[in-house]
Amino acid sequence: MDAQHPGRVERVDGNAAGGRLLALFGTDMTTARATCGRCDRVAELADAVAEIDDAGVILLCRGCGRTLLTHLVTGGRATLSLGALTRLEWAVDSAEAPEVGPAGIEPTTSTV
Ligand SMILES: [Zn+2]
Numbered sequence: 001m002d003a004q005h006p007g008r009v010e011r012v013d014g015n016a017a018g019g020r021l022l023a024l025f026g027t028d029m030t031t032a033r034a035t036c037g038r039c040d041r042v043a044e045l046a047d048a049v050a051e052i053d054d055a056g057v058i059l060l061c062r063g064c065g066r067t068l069l070t071h072l073v074t075g076g077r078a079t080l081s082l083g084a085l086t087r088l089e090w091a092v093d094s095a096e097a098p099e100v101g102p103a104g105i106e107p108t109t110s111t112v
Contacts, residue, residue: 014048017057021045024071024080025090032090039064045088059085 010016014030021029030046041063048068049060056072067083 009051009053012050012052014044014046014050014059016052017045017048017050017059020052020057020071024078027090027092029088029090032088034059034068034085035087035089036061036063036066036068036084037086038066038084 018028018030030044032045033042034045034048035042039061041061043062045059045068047062049062049065051058051060055074056070058070059068060066061068061084064084068085069083070079070081072079072081
């Protein structure tokens with residue numbers, strides 16, 4: 001049961017991964033709703049089990065223990081690997097997400 005991890009690994013809840021997820025997605029992802037493809041559990045990422053070390057973060061489903069996603073930064077490269085995560089849904093600022101449809105599109109006038 002004891003996996004050998006290089007360095008110190010901290011097992012905490014998903015809130016602790018918030019900073020790294022913020023750097024990755026550019027927005028707070030702790031309240032994003034994640035769907036586990038193995039057990040169909042839907043929960044906020046803050047509810048996931050997080051394993052954090054210097055290289056990155058692994059988020060595990062609290063329902064079945066499967067890896068939802070792995071985010072590592074090593075050797076100047078970042079990787080995001082999806083495991084059992086089948087869906088991720090998060091709120092966006094309405095100012096950054098204009099209404100879909102022609103009503104929000106202003107015709108442009110050419111200056112030529
Ligand atoms: Zn699960």
